[in-house]
Amino acid sequence: AQTVTQSQPEMSVQEAETVTLSCTYDTSESDYYLFWYKQPPSRQMILVIRQEAYKQQNATENRFSVNFQKAAKSFSLKISDSQLGDAAMYFCAYRSARPSGSRLTFGEGTQLTVNP
Amino acid sequence: GAVVSQHPSWVICKSGTSVKIECRSLDFQATTMFWYRQFPKQSLMLMATSNEGSKATYEQGVEKDKFLINHASLTLSTLTVTSAHPEDSSFYICSAISRRVSQDEQFFGPGTRLTVL
Numbered sequence: 001a002q003t004v005t006q007s008q009p010e011m012s013v014q015e016a017e018t019v020t021l022s023c024t025y026d027t028s029e030s031d032y033y034l035f036w037y038k039q040p041p042s043r044q045m046i047l048v049i050r051q052e053a054y055k056q057q058n059a060t061e062n063r064f065s066v067n068f069q070k071a072a073k074s075f076s077l078k079i080s081d082s083q084l085g086d087a088a089m090y091f092c093a094y095r096s097a098r099p100s101g102s103r104l105t106f107g108e109g110t111q112l113t114v115n116p
Numbered sequence: 117g118a119v120v121s122q123h124p125s126w127v128i129c130k131s132g133t134s135v136k137i138e139c140r141s142l143d144f145q146a147t148t149m150f151w152y153r154q155f156p157k158q159s160l161m162l163m164a165t166s167n168e169g170s171k172a173t174y175e176q177g178v179e180k181d182k183f184l185i186n187h188a189s190l191t192l193s194t195l196t197v198t199s200a201h202p203e204d205s206s207f208y209i210c211s212a213i214s215r216r217v218s219q220d221e222q223f224f225g226p227g228t229r230l231t232v233l
Binding site: 042043044045047050089091102103104106107108109111 | 148150159160162165207209221
C-alpha cells in the first residue's frame, strides 16, 4: 500500500518570502501522479499543482513549484513570494496511474501561516 | 467547469436520527465519486468509492450499514449517516472524477459539517 508522509505539521513564512513544504511517499509502482492541495479556512480543497511521475521536469504553476525526486520518493512544494492568501493547510497526495487506481492517498497535512 | 456541490453545507441533528448528504457534479458526468471524512486539524480519510450503478466499495473499518452510499446517477451520489451518534460528528467531503474531463484530477465539493447532539 502507498503511504504519504508530511513531517512538518506547521510552518510559517514572512510575507514575500519563500517557503518549502516537504513530502515523502512510499510506493512500489513506477507510474503515478503526485499532487499538492490547499485547504483554506473555508475547507474547500483546491488543487495547487500536480506532477506525473514519468515526467522528469518539475511542475510549475506561477509562484508554486515542486522538487520531484523520484528515486528518493520526495515531492516538496516551494511557494515563492508568499502572500497572506497562501495561509492554509497543505496536503500532499498520491494517486496510482493504473486505470483502477483513481483513489487519492493524502499526507497528514502542513498548516502554513503567513506573517505580514 | 468541473464544479461539485454538496448539500447541505452544515447540519445539526439529534442522536439516533439519520442524515442524508448529497453530492452533485454540476457540469460533468461523474464516473466515480468518493466520500471522505475529516476531523479538525487532520487529513482526509477515504470512506468509500462509488461508481454509478454499482455498489460502493468501503474502506476497511467503515461500517457500510452505518454509512449508506447511493450513486444513482452520473451526477448524484448520496451519503446517509444512519442512527447518527455524537462520534459521527465530522466534516464530510465528496469528490468526483470524469475520464472525459481529466485523466487524473479529482474535483472536490465544499464539504458538509455534521454535528450530532
